[in-house]
Amino acid sequence: xxxxIIEIKNxxxxxxxxxxxxxxxxxxxxxxxxxxxxxxxxxxxGSGKSTLMNILxxxxxxxxxxxxxxxxxxxxxxxxxxxxxxxxxxGFVFQGFNLLSRTSxxxxxxxxxxxxxxxxxxxxxxxAAELLGLVGLSGREHHHPNKLSGGQQQRxxxxxxxxxxxxxxxxxxxxxxxxxVNTEDVMNMFSRLNKELGITIILVTHxxxxxxxxxxxxxxxxxxxxxxxxxxxxxxxx
Amino acid sequence: xxxxxxxxxxxxxxxRNKMRSALTSIGIIIGISSVxxxxxxxxxxxIAVKKRIYTAGANAIxxxxxxxxxxxxxxxxxxxxFTQIQYITPQIYKSKLLVKYKKREIVSRIYGVNNDxxxxxxxxxxxxxxxxxxDIASGNRVVVIxxxxxxxxxxxxxxxxxxxxIDSIPFKVxxxxxxxxxxxxxxxxDNLLVIPYTTAQVxxxxxxxxxxxxxxxxxxxxxxxxxxxxxxxxxxxxxIPPGKPDDFRMETSKDKLKQADYxxxxxxxxxxxxxxxxxxxxxxxxxxxxxxxxxxxxxxxGIRMAxxxxxxxxxxxxxxxxxxxxxxxxxxxxxxxLLIYFLIVFFVNWPFLFSPxxxxxxxxxxxxxxxxxxxxxxxxxxxxxxxxxxxxx
Ligand SMILES: Nc1ncnc2c1ncn2[C@@H]1O[C@H](COP(=O)(O)OP(=O)(O)O)[C@@H](O)[C@H]1O
Ligand SMILES: [Mg+2]
Numbered sequence: 340x341x342x343x344i345i346e347i348k349n350x351x352x353x354x355x356x357x358x359x360x361x362x363x364x365x366x367x368x369x370x371x372x373x374x375x376x377x378x379x380x381x382x383x384x385g386s387g388k389s390t391l392m393n394i395l396x397x398x399x400x401x402x403x404x405x406x407x408x409x410x411x412x413x414x415x416x417x418x419x420x421x422x423x424x425x426x427x428x429x430g431f432v433f434q435g436f437n438l439l440s441r442t443s444x445x446x447x448x449x450x451x452x453x454x455x456x457x458x459x460x461x462x463x464x465x466x467a468a469e470l471l472g473l474v475g476l477s478g479r480e481h482h483h484p485n486k487l488s489g490g491q492q493q494r495x496x497x498x499x500x501x502x503x504x505x506x507x508x509x510x511x512x513x514x515x516x517x518x519x520v521n522t523e524d525v526m527n528m529f530s531r532l533n534k535e536l537g538i539t540i541i542l543v544t545h546x547x548x549x550x551x552x553x554x555x556x557x558x559x560x561x562x563x564x565x566x567x568x569x570x571x572x573x574x575x576x577x
Numbered sequence: 578x579x580x581x582x583x584x585x586x587x588x589x590x591x592x593r594n595k596m597r598s599a600l601t602s603i604g605i606i607i608g609i610s611s612v613x614x615x616x617x618x619x620x621x622x623x624i625a626v627k628k629r630i631y632t633a634g635a636n637a638i639x640x641x642x643x644x645x646x647x648x649x650x651x652x653x654x655x656x657x658x659f660t661q662i663q664y665i666t667p668q669i670y671k672s673k674l675l676v677k678y679k680k681r682e683i684v685s686r687i688y689g690v691n692n693d694x695x696x697x698x699x700x701x702x703x704x705x706x707x708x709x710x711x712d713i714a715s716g717n718r719v720v721v722i723x724x725x726x727x728x729x730x731x732x733x734x735x736x737x738x739x740x741x742x743i744d745s746i747p748f749k750v751x752x753x754x755x756x757x758x759x760x761x762x763x764x765x766x767d768n769l770l771v772i773p774y775t776t777a778q779v780x781x782x783x784x785x786x787x788x789x790x791x792x793x794x795x796x797x798x799x800x801x802x803x804x805x806x807x808x809x810x811x812x813x814x815x816x817i818p819p820g821k822p823d824d825f826r827m828e829t830s831k832d833k834l835k836q837a838d839y840x841x842x843x844x845x846x847x848x849x850x851x852x853x854x855x856x857x858x859x860x861x862x863x864x865x866x867x868x869x870x871x872x873x874x875x876x877x878x879g880i881r882m883a884x885x886x887x888x889x890x891x892x893x894x895x896x897x898x899x900x901x902x903x904x905x906x907x908x909x910x911x912x913x914x915l916l917i918y919f920l921i922v923f924f925v926n927w928p929f930l931f932s933p934x935x936x937x938x939x940x941x942x943x944x945x946x947x948x949x950x951x952x953x954x955x956x957x958x959x960x961x962x963x964x965x966x967x968x969x970x
Contacts, residue, residue, distance in 0.1 A: 398883060399964040419887050425963075426885020437880050437967070441593045453582045454885040460585075499884065 343407075344506065344539055345372040345395065350404035352390050352562075364390040365401070366562035372541065374506070377533040379550035379570070380543045382559030388543045389511055391559075395541065396429050396509045397421040409506075426454050430500025432510035432542075436492045438484040438499075444471060445480040448498045455503060470498035474528065490521030497528060508532065510542040514549055526552040583890065587897035594870075598902060601866040604859030605906025605946060606913060609939050611855050613914025614921070615848035616935055621918075621927040623841040627834060635830060636663075636793045636800050637697060638807065643825035645815050646786035654814075655792065655807055661799040664693035667787035669777040676770065677742040681730040685723075687743065687770045689777020697793050705737040705752030708773050712751075716775035721752040724767035743770065746780055800829050856942065859906070860950035867899050867954035878958055879966030892959035899951025900944055907943025911936055 350368040355361035364387045372378065380388050393399040394406060397413065406413040408424065416424070431437075438447045448467035452458045458466075471480055474494035484492050493513060500508055510529070514522040530552055532538045542553070550556050550570060558566035591598045640647060649667070656665050669689030676685050688694065692707050702721055712719050720743070727736050736750045748770075757766035778785055794803050804827055815824055871878070878891055886894075915931070922929050 393964050396883070397963075398967065399962070419889075422882065422885055422887040422890075425883060431883050437876075437883070439877055439880060442589070446589070450881070451884040453586060454881075454887070454890055456579050456582075503885070 341373040341375060343371045344374045344409060345370070346405075346407040347371070348405045350391075350394070350406065351402045352387070352394065352399075353402045363562050365394075368404070368562070368564060370557070370564065370567075372539065374539055375533070375537045376539055376541075376555060377530070377553045378541045378555045378557060379553040380541065380557050380559065381545065381550060382565075386559040387562040388559055390562075392509050392511045392541070392543060395507075396431060397425050422454075426451055427503055428506050430497075430503070430505035430508045430538075432493070432496050432500050432508060432513045434512035434515040436484070436489075436496050436516075438492055438495055440485065441483055443481045443483060444476060444487065444495045444498075447484070447495055448502055451499060451503045466502060467498070470501055471495070473501075474498045475524075488521075489516050490518070490524060493517060493521070493525055494528070497525070501532070505538065507539045507541065510540065512543050512545070514544065514546065522546075522549065580893075583893045583897055587894050587901060590874075590894070591898055591901060597866065597870075601863055601902050602906035602909065604862035605856070605903050605943055606859075606910040608852065608856035608859040608946075609907050609910025609943050610914030610917065612849075612852040612939050612942075613911055613935070614918045615852055616845070616932075617914070617918035617930060618921060619841060619845045619848055620930045620932070621922050622844070623837070624930065625927045626837040626841070636795075636797050637791060637830045638793065638800060638804050639789055639791050639828045640807065640811070641789040641826055641828070643811075645824060646784075647788075647790050647825075648786065651811070651814065652787070652790055655790070655810065658810065659803055659806060661794045661796075661803055663793050663795045664697040665790065665792040666691045666693040666697060667774045668694070668789040668791055669774055669782060670788050671777075671781055674744050674770070675742075676726060676730065678730040678739065683726055683729045683768070685726055685768050685770055687772060687777065687781060689772055689774040689781065691774055694771065694791070697791060700757070701755045702752040703755050704735065705750070707752065713773045713775055716773060716779050718746065718748045718776060718780065719751045719772065720748040721754060721771040722750055723754050723769040723771075724756040725765050726768060726770065727753045744781075748772065800831060804829055856946055860903070860946040863899055863903055863947060864950035864954060867895065867951055868957070870898075871895065871954045871958040874958075875961065875966050875969040878961055879963060879969060882961070882963035883967055888959040891961075892955045895955035895958050896948065896951050899955065900947035903947025903951070904940070904944045907940045910943065911939055914939075 347368060347370040350365050350370075351363065352365040353361050353363050366387075368387075368391065380391065382388055390399070394401050394413075395408075397416075400413070409428070413421075425431075439450070445464070445467050448470055449463045452463045452466065468477075468480060471477060474497055476491060476494055476498070479487065479491065484495070487495065493516075497513075508529070513529075514525055517525060526549055529540055529542065533540050540553075542549070544550055551572070553570055556566070556568055556570050557564055647667070652665060652667055656662060667690065670686070672686040674685055674687055676683050691713060694700075695702070695707060705721070707721070708719065711717065720741070722736060722741075730741070731739070736753055739750050740747050741750060742748075754767070754769075754771075772781075774787070792803075792807075794800055808823065808827060811825055812823065817824060878886075881891060881894075915936075919929055921927075
């Protein structure tokens with residue numbers, strides 16, 4: 340039996356000044372995620388999916404409740420510790436790619452290694468080039484993001500998320516800006532990362548086709564989990 | 578993140594915005610180059626003035642502004658009484674005389690003196706000769722001309738033996754002086770005429786008196802005591818009772834040096850003040866651009882934080898960016914400043930003084946301007962919340 344990598348209990352996130360205009364984005368959410376799971380988070384717009392992802396990724400803090408990652412309680416951490424976890428344990432993939440502009444694909448992928456320390460520039464280069472190869476972008480190392488298609492940019496972002504060998508990938512609508520062909524590519528890539536490397540992947544999506552790739556589906560409505568079920572795979576023609 | 582990575586990151590960020598980086602540094606470039614130019618010129622001026630004062634006679638004592646006329650009798654007494662005196666000359670001075678030779682003319686000034694004058698000032702005659710005893714004794718109309726007078730009215734003609742009109746009085750040119758140079762004020766030291774004092778008394782001022790007596794001692798140590806002795810002598814001659822002030826003035830080259838030093842110091846403080854203001858303005862320029870840069874790059878900061886940049890990494894990156902800008906500005910400013918300073922002193926014929934200490938100070942100052950004015954924007958950047966920075970549009 341695999342251990343829980345993420346444990347969330349009675350999590351609340353309330354936006355606002357604490358007086359009148361409060362939005363309860365997460366309303367008493369409890370959730371366990373095991374190592375190596377591949378999860379889709381679904382739900383209508385504004386239901387709290389991104390809020391949860393940001394908290395899971397240590398980009399934001401909950402208003403109350405507990406979040407334990409790898410047996411460490413989030414609320415006990417300082418800024419530096421959270422930065423270190425973002426650097427070493429978590430890889431982010433965003434809907435809008437979030438690559439540094441006017442910076443080559445290779446340098447974008449190297450970036451997390453810069454903040455890791457103790458990595459020689461030769462090693463950085465090698466590792467980044469290797470990952471660009473893995474996502475099928477060999478030969479485009481020196482292209483800037485504005486010279487790459489959306490699908491290619493998202494693959495650079497995935498390579499960047501992988502460069503520090505994270506245990507979790509958090510992807511907030513990673514295929515939201517992609518066409519069907521690129522969507523399929525990216526999802527196949529996530530599947531492989533999950534199956535072959537055992538990386539825990541949590542992704543937010545609106546598209547049932549995308550959720551098909553995952554093993555577990557969690558549906559949000561108004562800040563609450565309304566459904567949490569295994570994904571029944573359609574039979575694929577081989 | 579280690580420092581090397583921080584540097585690479587900062588330099589990449591700067592090179593992504595080359596134009597802005599260059600414009601940001603301009604304030605510092607101007608500030609530092611003005612510091613270099615001003616300090617340099619201040620120091621050169623000091624040396625030049627010092628040299629000029631020494632040319633006016635090292636160990637010189639000048640007696641002037643006397644309410645009773647200074648006479649030949651005074652001069653001879655002083656010369657006889659004080660064996661420590663090396664040179665002594667009377668001086669009669671008049672400016673704005675019209676000098677004519679054939680069709681050419683120049684407005685010049687005249688000194689009526691004896692041959693000691695040349696030795697005292699260390700001025701050499703390059704063509705022709707000094708005054709003869711006969712010239713002095715009989716008040717001959719002979720003149721030694723300065724370099725400017727020679728080039729202006731004779732050109733390439735040998736002036737020796739030619740007759741020129743000084744205020745319509747004919748004088749024979751017997752010699753011409755070496756070039757003395759120019760003051761920074763533009764005053765031309767070479768535009769002058771030197772004639773025997775006897776001639777000046779008769780032909781130019783029409784009175785048997787001197788404006789000044791200039792004398793010098795053999796050694797510097799004797800200047801002060803000799804000054805006192807001459808003062809005592811003149812007070813007796815002028816029958817001034819004890820307690821009453823002198824009716825004449827005396828000045829030594831030391832006094833002039835002190836004055837020049839004083840002026841140079843005031844000048845330097847003033848220049849340093851102006852230069853600091855321009856550096857502060859440059860620093861504020863850096864702060865301004867860095868603040869703009871931080872808010873423009875909020876998303877970049879968010880991305881960096883999301884992939885693991887700590888607060889101090891962001892702080893370091895932006896600090897290094899501003900220090901790099903100001904230091905690069907410093908280096909360019911130093912180079913530019915030295916170049917301009919060199920050109921200026923080259924044209925006014927002053928010494929070029931290269932001071933490594935000042936270059937170092939300027940450089941360190943430029944860098945600290947970067948630290949000082951870059952700190953606030955960098956701090957601001959580092960304290961952004963990751964999620965807010967990432968969401969920033
Ligand atoms: N920074 C914020 N300040 C105030 N309200 C916010 C903020 N971020 C999100 N919200 C609100 O919280 C709710 C959940 O948002 P979000 O988690 O982004 O939803 P989803 O990603 O599911 O579309 C929404 O009502 C949204 O308006
Ligand atoms: Mg969302």
